[in-house]
Amino acid sequence: AQSVTQLDSQVPVFEEAPVELRCNYSSSVSVYLFWYVQYPNQGLQLLLKYLSGSTLVESINGFEAEFNKSQTSFHLRKPSVHISDTAEYFCAVSEVGASGTYKYIFGTGTRLKVLA
Amino acid sequence: DVKVTQSSRYLVKRTGEKVFLECVQDMDHENMFWYRQDPGLGLRLIYFSYDVKMKEKGDIPEGYSVSREKKERFSLILESASTNQTSMYLCASTLTGGRNTIYFGEGSWLTVV
Numbered sequence: 193a194q195s196v197t198q199l200d201s202q203v204p205v206f207e208e209a210p211v212e213l214r215c216n217y218s219s220s221v222s223v224y225l226f227w228y229v230q231y232p233n234q235g236l237q238l239l240l241k242y243l244s245g246s247t248l249v250e251s252i253n254g255f256e257a258e259f260n261k262s263q264t265s266f267h268l269r270k271p272s273v274h275i276s277d278t279a280e281y282f283c284a285v286s287e288v289g290a291s292g293t294y295k296y297i298f299g300t301g302t303r304l305k306v307l308a
Numbered sequence: 309d310v311k312v313t314q315s316s317r318y319l320v321k322r323t324g325e326k327v328f329l330e331c332v333q334d335m336d337h338e339n340m341f342w343y344r345q346d347p348g349l350g351l352r353l354i355y356f357s358y359d360v361k362m363k364e365k366g367d368i369p370e371g372y373s374v375s376r377e378k379k380e381r382f383s384l385i386l387e388s389a390s391t392n393q394t395s396m397y398l399c400a401s402t403l404t405g406g407r408n409t410i411y412f413g414e415g416s417w418l419t420v421v
Contacts, residue, residue: 201348224406235312235398235412236351243407282350286406293339293358294406295366300350 194218194287196299204305205273213268213302215257215283225266226284226296227257236282242266253277278306310335314399314413321420327386329416331399337411338404340382342366342374345396345415354397357382358404389420 195218205211217223224243228236240251247259257268266283283299315330333340339358343351343366353366357376371393375383382401386393396417402410 198350226410228412233414235414236400237412238409241407241409284410288406289356289364291358291362291364293356293364293404295353295356295364296341296400296402296406296410297353298343298351300348 194223194285194297196283196285196297198283198299198302200302201300202303202305204307206307207275208272210271211269211273211277211304213281213283213304215266215268215299217264217266217283217285219264219287224286225257225259226286227251227255227266227268228282228284228298230280230282230301232279239268239281273304273306275306275308277304279304310411312399312401312411312413314397314416316416317414318417319419321386321389321418323390323420325386325389325420327389327418327420329384329386329397329399329418331382331384331401331413332380333382333399333401333411334380335401335411336379337401338379339402340376341400341402341410342372342382342384343398343400344368345398351398354384386418389418391420394418394420 226241227239242259341356342354355374399413
């Protein structure tokens, strides 16, 4: 079974500084990878996803993630963060369950705190 | 716009009560999921459903059951609530296939006293 590891539970960073949130998954077979963001008191929403093709994927608000198959990683980066990026970020992978249906496995999350 | 609606945002229940958490999606998705979210543990899958009346256990099904009588509705049932089930519960839905975006509701905060 797949597992997702987010080693950093909290990441404080000053506004306009760069940030990297790390994510590693357990299997090197073909995977679909996702980053979701959760703002306070809300559900999760998709930030970006890797399905195939270019290993660098981008979101509309300046985040990007790079799929690295050899290192089984999918780290999330932003060159310059804003206060409004303060949220919890979850890395996820989909895998096939016993029924043949895909299920989604999430990491433990990383709280990004952007400081003024 | 895509919508997953969880019927209750905040609930307080007593130990031993039967608890129903309801979730409705308006996107005609085949798959629906229930997760619980706890600090430091992230999201853990309780159960998911891939069709009406069809379900599969997730990673932490003990103490929970589910019901899916209609495609748009997926219920989570705590047969006899316990204090260790105090948590945030998140419902989600998606189309068949692992490439698709999974859409979440806003969550239900359950406190068992």
